[in-house]
Amino acid sequence: MNKYLELAIGFARTGVTGYGGGPSTIPLIEFEAVKKYKWMSEEEFGEVLALANTLPGPIATKMAAYIGYKVKGNIGAVVAILTHVLPSVIAMLGLLGVLYSFSHSPIVGGMVQGVTPVIGFMLAEMAYRFFQNGKKGLGLSKMILFSAISFILIQLVGLHPGILIATFLISAFFIASRKEKAANTTPKDVVELKEKSS
Numbered sequence: 001m002n003k004y005l006e007l008a009i010g011f012a013r014t015g016v017t018g019y020g021g022g023p024s025t026i027p028l029i030e031f032e033a034v035k036k037y038k039w040m041s042e043e044e045f046g047e048v049l050a051l052a053n054t055l056p057g058p059i060a061t062k063m064a065a066y067i068g069y070k071v072k073g074n075i076g077a078v079v080a081i082l083t084h085v086l087p088s089v090i091a092m093l094g095l096l097g098v099l100y101s102f103s104h105s106p107i108v109g110g111m112v113q114g115v116t117p118v119i120g121f122m123l124a125e126m127a128y129r130f131f132q133n134g135k136k137g138l139g140l141s142k143m144i145l146f147s148a149i150s151f152i153l154i155q156l157v158g159l160h161p162g163i164l165i166a167t168f169l170i171s172a173f174f175i176a177s178r179k180e181k182a183a184n185t186t187p188k189d190v191v192e193l194k195e196k197s198s
Contacts, residue, residue, distance in 0.1 A: 003072050004079055006037050011064050011084035016091070018060060025060040027122040033067050040070065046130055054166045060084065 010032035018025030026049065033039045040048070052062040061081060068080025135143045146168070153159040 004076065007068055007071055007076055007080045008083045010037055011068070011080045012087055014060070014064075015084040015087045018088075023059070023123060024119040026063070027126045029060065029063050029067070030126065039067055042129070043133060046133055050165055050169065054162045054169065 011029075014025055014028040014032060018028055030042075030045055034042050034045050048063065048066050049059075052059055052066065055062055061084065064080040064084040065077045068077035070076075072079070131143065131147070134146075138146070150164060153164055154161055
């Protein structure tokens with residue numbers, strides 16, 4: 001299948017079925033990008049999601065832009081964004097009057113309450129998989145420690161998640177750079193450094 005068509009179909013589906021805003025759409029985007037079309041690995045998706053959370057704007061649109069660009073460059077990004085956003089915009093304009101007139105209906109309220117547990121489960125399942133991936137990379141004790149710190153800072157202190165993610169990303173960058181530098185330092189370099197210092 002043509003890649004542009006794949007992007008159009010995949011992101012049109014996420015735009016139409018993504019009930020409840022950006023966070024509820026992320027598992028749908030992950031399904032299309034990782035499982036169905038295999039545009040990226042689960043690990044890469046997690047990295048992109050973390051980076052997208054540090055930037056301003058709707059998370060789903062940023063994810064669509066990145067994935068579209070990765071698959072088919074600038075035009076791919078435009079296709080992914082438009083096909084993700086347009087169905088929702090058209091549906092919203094078409095149904096706004098109808099929904100507004102039935103906004104206080106117990107039937108509509110029941111429909112909303114019926115969908116909420118499904119969204120909650122999807123987010124919990126995605127969070128569990130991210131936890132498992134983090135455990136592989138960091139180990140169980142560090143993963144629990146960082147999760148606890150994140151919970152305290154976001155829920156109790158009220159720190160914006162973007163600031164926390166940016167802090168973790170910057171810290172990880174410096175730690176990885178230091179490790180790479182240490183790994184590239186050969187025993188001969190160590191001997192030379194000791195001779196220079198003495």
